[in-house]
Amino acid sequence: QLRQFAYAVKNSSTILLPEWKRAIKKVAMKDADPKKAVADHIMPRDVSTRWNSTYDMLKFAHSHQDPINQMTDCRSL
Numbered sequence: 001q002l003r004q005f006a007y008a009v010k011n012s013s014t015i016l017l018p019e020w021k022r023a024i025k026k027v028a029m030k031d032a033d034p035k036k037a038v039a040d041h042i043m044p045r046d047v048s049t050r051w052n053s054t055y056d057m058l059k060f061a062h063s064h065q066d067p068i069n070q071m072t073d074c075r076s077l
Helices: 002-012 016-030 053-063 066-075
Strands: none
Touching: 002 016, 002 053, 002 066, 016 066, 053 066
8 A cells, every 4th residue: 555655646746746745844844853854755666676665665654654644644635
């Protein structure tokens, strides 16, 4: 399901991508420590021909749990 989420966010330039950027900014503002501030970037996708792409995607998802949870909790998107 994480693969589907990453694909949907990357390929939805009108609905999900702006919402993803808003969720990232909201978490970055809430986080007062600049070392822990979440950068504004897209989740890496899992590619079958690229080594460690699954690991990179999972590592990103682990470090960005709050924005991912915000996006998946909102059923109206």
